[in-house]
Structures are given as structure tokens and as C-alpha cells.
Amino acid sequence: MIRTNRIFPNNQAQDQKIAGIFENINKDFLNLLKNDLLKPKPLLVCSGGTSSRCAAEGHWTLDLRGNYQKVEFNKATQEITIEAGVNMQQLLEKALTFNRSFPIGLSGKTGIGYILTGGISPLSRKYGLAIDNILELSGVWGNGEHFRLLKPNNDTNTQDKLKWKGLCGAAPFLAIVTSIRLKTYKLKPIYAWETSLSPSQLAEIILMAENWSNSASLYWVWGNKIKVYGVYELDNLEDFDNYKRLINEIPKSNDFISYKVDNISEIGNLLSSNIINKPFDTQHSEVVGLLGPKLNNRIDLMIRHIEKAIKVRPSEYSYISCQQLGGATIKKGIDLSSFIHRDSIWKPWITGSWNSADIQGRESSIKWIEESWEGLKSFFPGIHLAQLHPHLNWHSKEIKTAFKMWLPELKELKSNYDPKGILPPL
Ligand SMILES: Cc1cc2nc3c(=O)[nH]c(=O)nc-3n(C[C@H](O)[C@H](O)[C@H](O)COP(=O)(O)OP(=O)(O)OC[C@H]3O[C@@H](n4cnc5c(N)ncnc54)[C@H](O)[C@@H]3O)c2cc1C
Numbered sequence: 001m002i003r004t005n006r007i008f009p010n011n012q013a014q015d016q017k018i019a020g021i022f023e024n025i026n027k028d029f030l031n032l033l034k035n036d037l038l039k040p041k042p043l044l045v046c047s048g049g050t051s052s053r054c055a056a057e058g059h060w061t062l063d064l065r066g067n068y069q070k071v072e073f074n075k076a077t078q079e080i081t082i083e084a085g086v087n088m089q090q091l092l093e094k095a096l097t098f099n100r101s102f103p104i105g106l107s108g109k110t111g112i113g114y115i116l117t118g119g120i121s122p123l124s125r126k127y128g129l130a131i132d133n134i135l136e137l138s139g140v141w142g143n144g145e146h147f148r149l150l151k152p153n154n155d156t157n158t159q160d161k162l163k164w165k166g167l168c169g170a171a172p173f174l175a176i177v178t179s180i181r182l183k184t185y186k187l188k189p190i191y192a193w194e195t196s197l198s199p200s201q202l203a204e205i206i207l208m209a210e211n212w213s214n215s216a217s218l219y220w221v222w223g224n225k226i227k228v229y230g231v232y233e234l235d236n237l238e239d240f241d242n243y244k245r246l247i248n249e250i251p252k253s254n255d256f257i258s259y260k261v262d263n264i265s266e267i268g269n270l271l272s273s274n275i276i277n278k279p280f281d282t283q284h285s286e287v288v289g290l291l292g293p294k295l296n297n298r299i300d301l302m303i304r305h306i307e308k309a310i311k312v313r314p315s316e317y318s319y320i321s322c323q324q325l326g327g328a329t330i331k332k333g334i335d336l337s338s339f340i341h342r343d344s345i346w347k348p349w350i351t352g353s354w355n356s357a358d359i360q361g362r363e364s365s366i367k368w369i370e371e372s373w374e375g376l377k378s379f380f381p382g383i384h385l386a387q388l389h390p391h392l393n394w395h396s397k398e399i400k401t402a403f404k405m406w407l408p409e410l411k412e413l414k415s416n417y418d419p420k421g422i423l424p425p426l
Helices: 027-034 088-097 112-116 158-173 199-209 239-249 264-273 296-311 359-376 395-417
Strands: 020-022 044-046 060-063 071-074 079-083 134-141 146-150 175-183 190-197 216-222 226-233 257-261 283-291 319-324 346-355 382-384
Touching (some): 112 158, 226 264, 257 264, 296 359
Parallel strands (some): 020 060
Antiparallel strands (some): 079 175, 190 226, 216 226, 283 382, 319 346
């Protein structure tokens, strides 16, 4: 069935005059894919609808939120299977019912786009990226053929390994994933803290965080001020002393608070005090996510670059944030995913924002993102493709930087499994 009315959480997606919406992957829909009848291409896919690229002017969207809502927990294996319309909050709530957890990101509103594009969680330093926790994937390739793949082992043939690698981190270019089976983890106590810091204090805490245990992770956002957040998952009761020691050592200001959260989804509420979650219906934005290794003695220089970028940001809703990886994200799944920048321990992202009616403001913001990216490139040479930008002139640069040496093989996969370019271009 085709619908034209819809509500996407992303303002920019919501404001597009789209061709229409498909809600089912049925025989008719598959026929359109197989016979290349869908015009214009690419088809856009919406799971959580939080990115600007789940709907675009004049294009069709396959919206999976209505009809792909199944979520099942297997008590024997402690694994969870979700369909593609289930968001991260729903996934976590199901796991919590069984005293289990999953490394979701900073927002429970994101859909499986979060998992498929990598999935960096405040718990990733312990449990890996979301893609590292996938056990099974099902869906439909861009060529209309169904697939079901299990996480490769030593007996898996090379082609299936390549397909898996492509889907874990680059699925939006190859396939429509309809169902994912995932590992879960024992629910453990989590503490969080937040404080405002000066640029030199931020430099100080970044240096400390580069040597923290995998139980701790740092997140900061630099907009009107610098707000810093920390998350610490306790392994056992004795670990609380380690948390207290960390808290004593870090720089802080008068607004410092520390508290226990019931689960990782409450971390998203940490953001409520800054601009990210405020419902600016008229505000559009684009985001570019960078990746980089330990900064060591280059932290001060990096901070000066960000300070310079923030001074010239085009709007007060434009900002630069950063979350921490490392630990398990470095060791796990190197050959099994398209997330190739495994040496990364920082993911800064640059958000350029403008009023939806302000065409000049859009141009300035896009230019600011590009210039800020250029300024930070030597510190953070990789790209995390959590958002796609085929509509912007940096798309090709972004793709090359995200996939590097893996790109030729990824393109070959695309020519086999999405030969007509039904899905976004690589
Ligand atoms: C408030 C907020 C907080 C965030 N925090 C984090 C974080 O902590 N860590 C992190 O890693 N990222 C984070 N992100 C980024 C987010 O995970 C990505 O933008 C992700 O792609 C969003 O997925 P979605 O399903 O919600 O979005 P959608 O807009 O529905 O989809 C995003 C992209 O994925 C593709 N896609 C969606 N569903 C499918 C499918 N079923 N099969 C194939 N392709 C599909 C689409 O083509 C689209 O281009 C955050 C985003 C927001 C808005």
C-alpha cells in the first residue's frame, strides 16, 4: 500500500514533498525492485526516521515503522530478535524485562539505522559496537532477492563473509534489512555524571579519558558552553570505589552532579539540558561524524581548532560534540564489518543547523560543517557514516574516507546485490 501522509522525527525529512510511502515488502513492491520500475531512484528507507535521509524531495520512502514491529527475547540463548521498525528504546525495554541490556546509543528514538551504521554506545568500550553484536540478519537485497545470513565462522564461505561485512556498517547501500538477531548482556549498575567545563579543563579530561578503563566513557558537547558527561558501568560492588576515584580526579565546576541511572536509556535524558533534544520544529540540520585515534599530546591543539570553529558557527544551534570509543571496539570484528576505522577512540560530530526557511543560512551551515571538518581532519581522519549525504557535494569524499581500501570490494558487492542502484549510491 502507498501512503503520502507521515510523520518523521527528523524535521528536514518531515518537510520534504516526497513521492509517497511504501509500508510493506510484498510481491508488488519486490516486482518494482526486480524490474527497476521505481522512479526516481534511490529508494529511501526509514526505520527510526531520525536522520535527514529517510525521506527526500520527490523520492519514495519505504517506512518500516508500521509493519515491522516484532521484538522477541529467547530466554534459552538470551538473544533478542527485532524487526526493522523497532526503535532502540523498545529493544532495550524488552531486554530489561529479562534483566538484560544492549549497547544502545545516546537516543532511544533511533531505529535500526543506529545498529546498521555501526552503533557507538557509551557502553561500546565494554561490549563493542552495535554491529559487533549482530548474530543474524535477514532482508532483501537491492536486486529484490531475499537473504538470511548468520554471523560468519571458520566454515563460512568467502562470499557470505563479504556479504556480512558489507551489511555490517554499509547496509543502506546494499539492502533493506528487515530483521536482526542480537546478543544481549547482563544488566549492571550504571552511574553517570555531568558538568560544565572550560576549554582547558576539557583538554585535561580528554587526556584522562584516554587512559580510563573500559567501564568509563566520556561524551561532550560544545555549543553555547562546554557540557561534559560521563558514564560508568560497574562490574561489581568493589568497582564503585574505582568510580569514586575517577570522580575525585576529574576537573569539575559548581554545576557538577553525579547520579545512578536504572539503565542506559536514561543516559539519553542527560542530553535534555542541552540543545540536541529541544523540539525546534523549524530547525533543519546536517551532521558529519568523524573518527580518530588517541590524541595524546595534540589535545590542546585540537581544542584550539574547535574553539576557532565554534566562534564562527553560523547559528547558536550549530555545535560540535564527541563520544568515546576504544576498548572492545578496537579488538572486535575487524574483518567482519565495514566499520574499518577500528583504531578510533574518538567520534566527534559536527552539526550545522539553520532555520528551514533560510536558504542562505543552509548554505552557511553546510559550508561551516565542511570547513570545521577540514580543520579537524588531521586529528580525526576517519568518517563514521551514521548519516548519508548523497544530496551534498561532499558525498563522494565522505564515502571514500569512510571505507578507504575496502571501498572497491564494497562497490563490487553493490554491483552484484544492487546492480540497478535502487538504494543510495556509493
Ligand atoms: C538524537 C540522536 C542521537 C544519536 N546518538 C547516536 C549514538 O550515540 N551513537 C551512534 O552511533 N549514532 C547515534 N546517532 C546517529 C544515528 O544512529 C544514525 O543517524 C542512524 O542512521 C539513525 O537510524 P534511524 O533508523 O533512526 O534513521 P533513519 O533515518 O530511518 O535511517 C538512517 C539511514 O539508515 C538507512 N536505513 C534505515 N533503516 C534501514 C534498513 N532497515 N535497512 C537498510 N538501511 C536502512 C536509511 O537508508 C537511512 O539512510 C544519533 C542520532 C540522533 C538523532
